[in-house]
Structures are given as C-alpha cells and as structure tokens.
Amino acid sequence: MRAILIVLSLLLISGCRAQPSYSFFDEHEKAFSTYMGANETKAKETLIAFLKNSEDNWEKVLGEKRLNPTRVMAMEYLHLANIYRFEGNAPEFDRAVRNAIRYLDRDPAIAGDSQYREDKIRAALRILDEPEKTNPPKWRQTSASK
C-alpha cells in the first residue's frame, strides 16, 4: 500500500512539473516590460528568447485571441532592431528590420498604407521611433544621461 502511495505521489509530482504552460500573452507582456526597463542586455536576451519561443510555439500563438500575433512579432523585431542600432550592430539591425517588415507586409492596415508602400524601411522605423520620442525605454534614458 505504501509503495502504491509513493508511486502515485511521484506521478503526481512529475505530472505537475512536466510541461510548463506556454502563454504568448504572458510572454509578450514580460518581453515588452523588460524592453522598457533599464537593462539593455537583459532586454535583448528577453526579446530574442521571446521571438524564438513564439516562432517555436506558433500554433499556440495563433490560439491567443487577445493579441494580434503579426503585429506583436513585427513590433518586437523592431524593438530588437532598436537595441542592435544602439549597439552599432548593423548586420543584426538589418536582419531584425527585415523580419519586422515581413510581418508588417502581412498586416492589411500597414501593407495598404501609401507611405509604407513608398518606403517600407522608413515607415517601419517611424512606427518604432515616433512613439519613443516621448516614451523611450529606460535603458536608453540611462545611457543618454551618462
């Protein structure tokens, strides 16, 4: 009887720990909050992990009805590009902006916009830069004050 109880307990414990539930919504909230925080390195790592996890769990991402995944992915690639631009890493900046544009191309509201069709890179960077003129992430404010 005791052996059965031990086995059942172990099964229960392993079941609880086996598969942490993935939530695109929660992961995005964490990524965005970290991006807006004071630690640029942590922001970059969190964004890279978020983007990879999202693409690895894409079917689950599409099941999250509270968010528009196309826009989320475009925005977080732009945020990643912003960090690479800040670091002076042009090749990675290029790659991140290209990825963002590929997502923006799939957003009807953006893809149909005349200023976007005219110059996608400029339009994508406006989406990134205009809001940050008034509300930049803390890591950029910290760096600017040094």
Added chain:
Amino acid sequence: MDDARAAALQNVSVILGSPVTIDTSNPEANQASPKIGDQKLVSAQAGFQSWTLGSAGQAVSDQAALHEFVSSADGTLSPISFLSGIPNPTEVEGALDTLKIPVDAIVGTSNPDITTAAANLFSQALVALNKEPPFMGVTTVQTATYVQPTTLFGLVNWGDPKWVNNDPVNTSVTNGPLPGGFYATSSAAAQAAAAALQQQLANLGYPPPPN
C-alpha cells in the same frame, strides 16, 4: 441621461478607419413617450488601445511555413536607415493612468451608467500591454430599442413594452500620422477617439458641453 435627452438611433453604420456615419432620420423617437421600435442612446465611451491587441490578421498559419518565412529574411539595408532615427529622449511622456475618457467629459452628463455600461468592452484595454505603442482610438456606442415582449412564436403580446439593449457598436479610430493611421501616443489616440465620439453624439442630437 434623462429621457428628454435620449435620442434616436435609427441606423448606425461604422466603417473602420473612417469617420463614423450615423443616420438620425427618426425624429419621432425623440418624443418623451416612446413607441415600439424607437431607439435611444444608452451609453457611449471613447478610449484607446494598443495596436497589438485584437485578433490575428493574415498571420502565417503553419509552423513550418513560419520558420521558412522568418529564415528567408536576409539582405542588407542601406547605411542611412541604420544611422538615422534614434530619437533623443529629452521628453518622457507621463504615464496615462486613465484608460478611458468618461463620456461625462464629452457630453456633460453625469449618469454613472454611461461610464460603466460599456466597461466590459474595454476589458482588453485594461492590461499592461495596452501601453505598447502604437495606438488606435476606440469608441463604443450602446443603444436600446423599445420593444413589446411577445410569446407563442411572437404572436401574442406578453407584458409591458420595455427598453432592450442592442449589440454595442465599436469603432476603431485610425486617422493618425503613423503608417496604417495609428497614433504614436495613447493620449493622441484617446483624443482622436473623443473627437470622433463627440461628432458621433452630435449627429445624434447631443451637443458638446459648453466650454
């Protein structure tokens, strides 16, 4: 909102991203004694939400296709795009704590129903992610229809006539300066939504409050 101010909404049509079009060609509904079929305004609200909230657009639906889609993004951008655009963070906008502009500020009323009735429609906006730019304006208009309850397959009148809420009408306001008509700040989106709602309500016969 008192009955005398209750206006009719004969027909409401909404085009996303365009000015709201409202047909108020039902003057009889402005009467104090409503008739069956009359409609009135119950509540109205303006606010903003992050563009990232909401359902999927044309997302890549297959995981394998997604990986191909992302990994094929290569090539080099012009040096100009890399060097330009880092804004100088001289001004930091204060956090906008009020997610919604109560309709009181727009039409000068104080009925608490107006500020609470459509709150559930903005539930998505009440999360931390709502602070992620860019933004769009959002308005919600709730109307009610004066109906005669019936039974037996609609053939027999049953009880007194009463007001029954219609489905709320939500409008996205995307006339902003960013691509797609979005706004750089939540306050700009909220102001645009407030202006759109004020126009919407003016068309219904609700004048703006005196300055």
